[in-house]
Amino acid sequence: MNIREIITILLSSRVGKIGVVFFILLVVVSLYVVMAYPMDFGPRSWNNPTVWADNPKNVSPAWTNIFSQTKQVAHTNFKATEPNQVTIGTNETTFFYTSKLSYDYDEFPTFTSFTIDNITYHSQPPIITLAIARPDGREILLYRHVVLGPSPSETMPISRYTETPHRVYLSGDNTVLFNITDYLRGEFDLDIAVPKLRGIIDKVIFGTPGGEGQDFSVLQGKYNIITTARTYHPDDSIGEVSFVLGGSVYGFMGTDATGRDLAVGLLFGFPIALLIGLTTAILTTIIGTSMGIVSGYTGGKTDTIIQRFCDILANVPLLPILIFLAFIIGQKLWLVVLILILFGWPGLAILVRSMVLHSSSTQLVEATRALGASRWRIMFRHVFFQIAPFILAQMIFFTPAAILAEAGLSFLGLGDPSLPTWGQILESGFSTGAVYAGYWWWVLPPGLLVVLAAMTFVLLALGIEPVVNPKLRQ
Amino acid sequence: MSPLITKLAARFLTLFGVLLVVLLLVVITLGATGFSDRMLHATLNEDLRGLRQTLAQTIRDPIELEQTLEIRRQELTSFYSLDKPWQSRLPETVWRVLTFDLGESRSLRSFEGSSQVIDIVSERLLNTILLITSASVITAILGLIIGPRLASRVGSRLDRLSSLFLAFSYALPSWWVGIFLIIILAFNFDIFPAGGMFSLPPPEGGIFRFLDMLWHATLPIISMVLVSVGAWAYTVRAMLINTAQEPFVTVGRAKGLSKRLVERRYILRVAAPPIITSLTLGLTASLGGAILVETVFNWPGMGRLYYDAILAADESVIVALTFIYTLMYIAARFTLEILYLILDPRIRYA
Numbered sequence: 001m002n003i004r005e006i007i008t009i010l011l012s013s014r015v016g017k018i019g020v021v022f023f024i025l026l027v028v029v030s031l032y033v034v035m036a037y038p039m040d041f042g043p044r045s046w047n048n049p050t051v052w053a054d055n056p057k058n059v060s061p062a063w064t065n066i067f068s069q070t071k072q073v074a075h076t077n078f079k080a081t082e083p084n085q086v087t088i089g090t091n092e093t094t095f096f097y098t099s100k101l102s103y104d105y106d107e108f109p110t111f112t113s114f115t116i117d118n119i120t121y122h123s124q125p126p127i128i129t130l131a132i133a134r135p136d137g138r139e140i141l142l143y144r145h146v147v148l149g150p151s152p153s154e155t156m157p158i159s160r161y162t163e164t165p166h167r168v169y170l171s172g173d174n175t176v177l178f179n180i181t182d183y184l185r186g187e188f189d190l191d192i193a194v195p196k197l198r199g200i201i202d203k204v205i206f207g208t209p210g211g212e213g214q215d216f217s218v219l220q221g222k223y224n225i226i227t228t229a230r231t232y233h234p235d236d237s238i239g240e241v242s243f244v245l246g247g248s249v250y251g252f253m254g255t256d257a258t259g260r261d262l263a264v265g266l267l268f269g270f271p272i273a274l275l276i277g278l279t280t281a282i283l284t285t286i287i288g289t290s291m292g293i294v295s296g297y298t299g300g301k302t303d304t305i306i307q308r309f310c311d312i313l314a315n316v317p318l319l320p321i322l323i324f325l326a327f328i329i330g331q332k333l334w335l336v337v338l339i340l341i342l343f344g345w346p347g348l349a350i351l352v353r354s355m356v357l358h359s360s361s362t363q364l365v366e367a368t369r370a371l372g373a374s375r376w377r378i379m380f381r382h383v384f385f386q387i388a389p390f391i392l393a394q395m396i397f398f399t400p401a402a403i404l405a406e407a408g409l410s411f412l413g414l415g416d417p418s419l420p421t422w423g424q425i426l427e428s429g430f431s432t433g434a435v436y437a438g439y440w441w442w443v444l445p446p447g448l449l450v451v452l453a454a455m456t457f458v459l460l461a462l463g464i465e466p467v468v469n470p471k472l473r474q
Numbered sequence: 475m476s477p478l479i480t481k482l483a484a485r486f487l488t489l490f491g492v493l494l495v496v497l498l499l500v501v502i503t504l505g506a507t508g509f510s511d512r513m514l515h516a517t518l519n520e521d522l523r524g525l526r527q528t529l530a531q532t533i534r535d536p537i538e539l540e541q542t543l544e545i546r547r548q549e550l551t552s553f554y555s556l557d558k559p560w561q562s563r564l565p566e567t568v569w570r571v572l573t574f575d576l577g578e579s580r581s582l583r584s585f586e587g588s589s590q591v592i593d594i595v596s597e598r599l600l601n602t603i604l605l606i607t608s609a610s611v612i613t614a615i616l617g618l619i620i621g622p623r624l625a626s627r628v629g630s631r632l633d634r635l636s637s638l639f640l641a642f643s644y645a646l647p648s649w650w651v652g653i654f655l656i657i658i659l660a661f662n663f664d665i666f667p668a669g670g671m672f673s674l675p676p677p678e679g680g681i682f683r684f685l686d687m688l689w690h691a692t693l694p695i696i697s698m699v700l701v702s703v704g705a706w707a708y709t710v711r712a713m714l715i716n717t718a719q720e721p722f723v724t725v726g727r728a729k730g731l732s733k734r735l736v737e738r739r740y741i742l743r744v745a746a747p748p749i750i751t752s753l754t755l756g757l758t759a760s761l762g763g764a765i766l767v768e769t770v771f772n773w774p775g776m777g778r779l780y781y782d783a784i785l786a787a788d789e790s791v792i793v794a795l796t797f798i799y800t801l802m803y804i805a806a807r808f809t810l811e812i813l814y815l816i817l818d819p820r821i822r823y824a
Contacts, residue, residue, distance in 0.1 A: 311491075312491040315803075317496075317761055319761070319765055324792055328504065400644065400645050404645070408766050411649055412766070413781070413785065414784065426650070430770070435656055438661050440657055444654065444657070447650035450647060451642075453645075455641055455642060
């Protein structure tokens with residue numbers, strides 16, 4: 001039976017078709033990730049909290065807005081690298097960065113933050129301000145920052161905020177708090193005690209006070225976020241300014257407790273799952289098949305020794321051993337794959353041996369032997385090709401087992417920290433109590449993806465069953 | 475010797491080999507990575523610290539105290555064989571584990587406060603067995619009910635639908651099903667508790683206590699049954715179909731025996747031994763599944779202990795659990811082997 005026939009049979013059944021579609025999906029997403037993500041994604045981005053600092057924590061996906069009665073704030077990052085306006089004075093130049101924000105949400109943002117990076121100056125340190133112009137014509141000066149001046153040992157030009165950007169968490173900043181107090185006093189003639197104001201900075205910015213004893217109400221409309229940078233030398237430069245409107249929904253898959261974009265992590269899990277599944281399955285099959293054929297065809301003492309050995313290895317309870325070895329030797333992905341192969345091949349070798357015993361007594365093999373074919377030739381040219389479809393089906397069946405084993409191990413907190421997997425995302429959700437807090441977007445999708453990946457191969461195996469078992473062919 | 479005994483002895487030897495392989499793997503890994511040296515040094519230092527406090531009350535001279543302690547240290551070092559390479563301690567360590575001398579845990583304690591690993595593990599053993607056995611029995615019964623129905627309607631819509639369910643359930647990790655059930659049934663609808671074995675405080679009276687435990691065990695058992703029942707029913711179905719094509723079944727039908735009689739005595743009875751075999755093969759999977767399900771539901775069994783031991787980095791508990799789990803698996807396997815021999819007369823009379 002050649003490959004084309006196998007594919008025809010596979011595509012003739014419904015389960016086979018679904019399996020093929022899922023498989024193509026897995027491969028395409030994996031290829032995309034391999035090309036788009038850096039190799040050191042785990043340590044550099046995923047496990048690096050500064051990358052995710054600007055994201056809201058524990059928020060649901062943006063599309064949940066469809067089901068929500070009130071319109072929740074979508075997380076938005078207003079970044080600017082080039083000023084939209086420059087005014088040149090006698091001895092200073094002012095850059096203006098203006099972003100438009102149309103605020104049509106029914107809720108207040110969860111937080112706001114402001115970041116500046118890569119500033120270079122040649123004489124006097126630049127002054128940065130952030131103000132917000134509201135739809136009702138009022139303007140609030142939120143923040144004013146003078147870049148740190150030169151220390152005696154430094155020489156011009158001086159670069160600031162190159163390694164780590166200067167980040168202000170506006171919702172909890174003291175200077176913002178005093179600016180807000182001034183604004184309320186001047187515009188609304190309101191005196192709110194500073195400690196009381198501390199938690200409601202964002203409400204003041206995006207709302208109007210509701211009078212005596214009442215809460216702030218959302219002010220919808222067009223806002224302008226205005227950042228200015230006053231510089232004192234023509235060569236001074238500002239890298240990037242950004243204002244973050246912290247949402248209560250984020251992206252396609254929401255975020256976890258450190259603000260990580262779950263969609264990014266889940267995507268990275270695709271190639272890893274395929275890698276684990278396919279590597280384990282292919283190597284297990286190669287070792288298991290060769291040992292099975294050798295054992296069955298050679299017979300005698302070799303056969304007995306191999307079979308006793310297989311009997312023992314195939315009966316070792318896998319998960320306890322995996323837990324033990326991962327705990328003692330280290331949390332490495334290759335170790336997991338190695339153990340899965342080590343304890344996986346004997347089961348196949350036992351099965352292959354019994355099939356070989358059957359097929360090596362056929363007349364075809366007998367005739368080949370009579371023609372003087374060598375032992376190896378018979379084993380791998382004739383015996384192997386008779387049982388090849390069965391082995392293919394077995395190989396497909398090993399794949400989900402490996403994916404599930406890795407996910408389970410990761411779920412126990414023994415995953416490889418340098419390679420984020422679906423199991424690890426689930427584990428971090430489970431160990432921080434996301435299950436009991438009802439953060440379904442954090443714990444359900446990774447599990448669902450494990451199921452999807454594993455099921456793809458089960459469907460393929462079911463679709464290919466008629467190849468192995470001719471009775472099932474229509 | 476009767477063939478039955480020979481067969482059983484051979485199986486027992488294989489399973490004992492499994493135990494030895496696991497033990498050797500564990501002990502060699504611990505030795506080669508330097509873990510066992512570190513563990514023994516920790517015990518030794520603990521002993522010396524205790525001794526110093528006792529001795530300090532009788533020996534006033536600090537130099538003399540140090541000398542006495544140094545002598546004691548050397549005695550202990552040779553007692554624990556720390557002066558020899560780890561390989562030489564191997565037989566002794568294997569023997570200690572085989573005789574359940576499992577040492578002390580670092581930080582985990584039993585419910586009664588003992589730090590002996592054997593105490594910690596043994597009080598949880600029953601809880602684990604309770605969960606696994608009830609889930610397995612329920613799965614087996616359901617499979618034996620559903621399987622024959624599918625086999626009698628091969629190719630029907632129900633049959634095809636159930637083969638899809640099989641594919642789905644094979645790919646379903648039981649621990650994730652557990653999380654799903656917690657979110658839906660415990661968090662959203664508040665019908666079942668999200669974890670634990672008893673309410674706090676546990677209700678008074680034997681029967682209420684039992685019912686309370688049952689209520690807590692429902693979700694874990696459902697998650698375990700849900701993922702294994704599909705594959706099992708499907709195995710039963712496949713075995714029954716294969717047997718139903720045998721000539722003797724046709725003869726039975728030709729004799730005019732009732733359909734039920736043919737099903738029970740001709741098909742199910744003959745298909746029973748291979749069904750047992752497939753149950754045996756699924757055992758490792760359900761054992762692993764139970765470890766994770768216990769973790770999810772905070773069920774105070776050995777699986778949850780694994781998770782706690784990993785979090786607390788308590789290696790002696792992890793070693794002990796690996797050993798006990800292997801032992802439990804072997805015991806279950808051996809029971810099934812005996813069951814197989816009882817069901818398959820060919821082996822008895824061969």
